[in-house]
Amino acid sequence: MIGIETEYGIYVEGKGAQDLVAEATHLVKLYPPPVAVGWDYRQEHPRRDMRGFTVDHLSIDPQDAQFEQSGRPHSTDVEVRSDRVLPSGARLYNDHGHPEFSTAECTSIKELIAQDRAGERVMQVCAERRMAKMGGGLVALYKNNTDYHGASYGTHESYLTNRGVPFEELLHSVLPFLVTRQIFAGAGKVGIEQQAAVAGGGAEARGGVYQLSQRSDFFTTIASVDTLYNRPIVNTRDEPHTDPRKFRRFHVICGDANLCEVATFLKVGTTLLTLRLIETGWKPEGIALRDPVTAIKRISHDPNRMATGPGKWLVERLSGGVIGAVDLQRHYLLAAQQRLRGLSSETDEVLDEWEHVLNLLESDPGHLSDTLDWVAKQSLLEEFREAEGLTWDDPMLQSIDLEYHNVDPATGLYYGLEQEGRVRRIVSDESVAAAVSEPPAGSPRAIVRGIAVQKFAERMHAVTWSRFGLTDGAGQSTSVRLSRTDTLSPTLLRERLSAVTTPAEFVRTLDELERDVTDEDVEDVDEEENGGSTAA
Amino acid sequence: MEPIRFDDRLTRPMPTADPLRKQSDGDGPSKPDVKRPESRNILERMKRVDPNQAKRYRQRSGE
Numbered sequence: 320m321i322g323i324e325t326e327y328g329i330y331v332e333g334k335g336a337q338d339l340v341a342e343a344t345h346l347v348k349l350y351p352p353p354v355a356v357g358w359d360y361r362q363e364h365p366r367r368d369m370r371g372f373t374v375d376h377l378s379i380d381p382q383d384a385q386f387e388q389s390g391r392p393h394s395t396d397v398e399v400r401s402d403r404v405l406p407s408g409a410r411l412y413n414d415h416g417h418p419e420f421s422t423a424e425c426t427s428i429k430e431l432i433a434q435d436r437a438g439e440r441v442m443q444v445c446a447e448r449r450m451a452k453m454g455g456g457l458v459a460l461y462k463n464n465t466d467y468h469g470a471s472y473g474t475h476e477s478y479l480t481n482r483g484v485p486f487e488e489l490l491h492s493v494l495p496f497l498v499t500r501q502i503f504a505g506a507g508k509v510g511i512e513q514q515a516a517v518a519g520g521g522a523e524a525r526g527g528v529y530q531l532s533q534r535s536d537f538f539t540t541i542a543s544v545d546t547l548y549n550r551p552i553v554n555t556r557d558e559p560h561t562d563p564r565k566f567r568r569f570h571v572i573c574g575d576a577n578l579c580e581v582a583t584f585l586k587v588g589t590t591l592l593t594l595r596l597i598e599t600g601w602k603p604e605g606i607a608l609r610d611p612v613t614a615i616k617r618i619s620h621d622p623n624r625m626a627t628g629p630g631k632w633l634v635e636r637l638s639g640g641v642i643g644a645v646d647l648q649r650h651y652l653l654a655a656q657q658r659l660r661g662l663s664s665e666t667d668e669v670l671d672e673w674e675h676v677l678n679l680l681e682s683d684p685g686h687l688s689d690t691l692d693w694v695a696k697q698s699l700l701e702e703f704r705e706a707e708g709l710t711w712d713d714p715m716l717q718s719i720d721l722e723y724h725n726v727d728p729a730t731g732l733y734y735g736l737e738q739e740g741r742v743r744r745i746v747s748d749e750s751v752a753a754a755v756s757e758p759p760a761g762s763p764r765a766i767v768r769g770i771a772v773q774k775f776a777e778r779m780h781a782v783t784w785s786r787f788g789l790t791d792g793a794g795q796s797t798s799v800r801l802s803r804t805d806t807l808s809p810t811l812l813r814e815r816l817s818a819v820t821t822p823a824e825f826v827r828t829l830d831e832l833e834r835d836v837t838d839e840d841v842e843d844v845d846e847e848e849n850g851g852s853t854a855a
Numbered sequence: 856m857e858p859i860r861f862d863d864r865l866t867r868p869m870p871t872a873d874p875l876r877k878q879s880d881g882d883g884p885s886k887p888d889v890k891r892p893e894s895r896n897i898l899e900r901m902k903r904v905d906p907n908q909a910k911r912y913r914q915r916s917g918e
Contacts, residue, residue, distance in 0.1 A: 326917040326918060328912070328914050329914070330908075330911075330912055335913060336913040336914060336915055339914065339915050340915065380916040382916070383915055383916035386915060414917065414918065415915055415916070415917055415918070416914070416915030416917070417914070417915065417917045461912075466912050466913055466914035467909055467912065468912075468913055468914075469916075470913070470914045470915060470916045470917070471916065471917065472914060472915070472916065472917025472918065473917055473918040475918070546918035547916060547917070547918055548916070572918065699897065699901065702897075702898060702901075703898065703901045703902075706898055707902075714906065714907075714909065714910065715904075715906040717909035717910075718904050718905060718906055718907065718908040718909040718910075719901055719904055720909065721908055721909045721912060722901075722904045722908065730900065730903070732897065732900060732901060732904075735897040735900045736897060739896075739897055741897075
């Protein structure tokens with residue numbers, strides 16, 4: 320099971336950063352029905368760490384804290400977040416001043432890409448409704464991760480993994496992969512953040528340079544439960560959203576938001592294969608990094624990104640010497656080819672694309688301008704710079720960078736490339752349009768949640784990733800436990816649930832389908848309450 | 856940094872034939888099949904970008 324959560328950047332003409340919590344709240348409330356409301360925050364545990372402890376509090380960015388206004392009327396956390404559960408099974412809400420779209424749980428990468436891109440459409444619907452309500456002024460939403468002034472916001476991936484692999488083993492095996500995957504998964508950025516800004520100083524990013532990743536400047540430690548400040552490369556939050564005896568949710572927070580579909584395909588596909596490799600007992604040898612936090616920045620900043628040959632993106636190994644990021648990725652690729660090829664057609668497509676892109680990154684990176692965001696954006700910037708006679712330190716280039724991520728198809732620069740046929744596609748426009756209102760076809764729990772929203776949104780309450788409440792006409796509430804549906808046939812679920820006409824019939828139908836699933840098979844996860852702050 | 860150790864190289868670049876750029880048998884990555892509307896020139900679109908948009912763009916710190 321896999322998913323992507325994206326916090327979008329939000330620009331509302333005439334409004335400042337101090338207004339963005341209210342603006343993001345307004346925005347998500349404008350998404351049209353059917354939507355279910357009533358997310359149950361008591362069941363989230365963002366302070367629980369996979370290493371076996373719970374922290375007292377999560378770190379807060381001191382610069383960002385200045386935007387909190389004590390004079391504002393107090394709203395409850397639930398009101399401010401304004402969760403909406405959509406007919407696709409996705410979640411839309413305000414996360415700390417960012418409209419966030421969390422895809423429904425998916426079981427294939429292509430379905431995930433369609434759902435992720437449907438999030439762009441959902442956001443644009445909200446932006447247009449907000450503009451209409453304002454009666455003038457621009458509202459723009461950006462699928463990116465930086466404001467060039469020291470603030471970063473996340474695009475997170477979730478991978479359900481086998482709990483049997485000890486966390487420390489998982490961490491050390493996956494870390495070199497995560498540090499280096501930006502060579503194909505980076506979204507590109509004009510400017511480098513000053514470390515004072517990352518530490519809460521709020522200074523402008525240094526312009527005149529281009530780097531691979533939007534997020535790399537913001538990581539200060541290897542592993543931690545924090546996400547807002549002192550950000551780690553590997554997040555240790557322990558929220559599996561399913562049976563915790565069997566699974567952990569590996570929550571990757573070091574990725575960029577991608578618009579190029581092949582970049583998302585690779586980002587998710589290679590990470591998934593790497594995790595599967597580790598589950599088979601494989602361990603990387605001789606590629607542990609001496610300083611992963613420095614390495615993730617050094618790779619991103621390397622000015623030799625367009626050079627050919629192996630002498631770029633070099634990182635220091637713990638065992639001595641250096642290795643290039645392309646070769647380090649090949650270490651994982653080779654093992655995946657040997658152990659995982661043939662598992663599924665999608666696995667083989669990931670392996671082929673991974674090999675193909677690594678080879679081109681080494682031999683002719685410019686050829687990837689139709690494939691990877693950082694190359695596509697650099698190509699656009701060069702085109703514009705030459706046409707306008709600008710130098711790399713012209714501040715206009717940062718605005719071009721920003722507008723690459725604008726999700727308005729009429730103005731966004733990535734969308735311009737797509738409309739001109741200059742980027743490769745994985746999913747069709749029709750699939751993306753369908754994913755706005757339909758759950759991913761292979762995901763039982765997304766189908767159950769999504770069909771419930773389509774039919775009985777107003778009867779749903781206490782929604783979490785693993786269950787929701789459904790009230791029938793007599794006021795009787797039943798808890799629908801989604802972990803009990805994970806092994807059911809998605810086709811049968813869709814067929815049977817699409818035909819029901821009442822909440823009682825919905826519950827009865829699920830009971831019939833689940834009759835062979837016992838409580839022994841599925842341990843419920845939503846047991847404890849926590850005090851408040853929330854997780855994506 | 857120490858000099859590059861080329862023995863770290865695990866595979867060599869693939870030959871120029873690229874199966875992924877061929878007409879695919881399945882539904883995997885493929886060349887786009889999108890018509891190019893003449894009215895949507897990307898350079899013109901870039902010229903319409905507000906030069907001060909990034910300067911004005913301030914966000915809350917997120918996760």
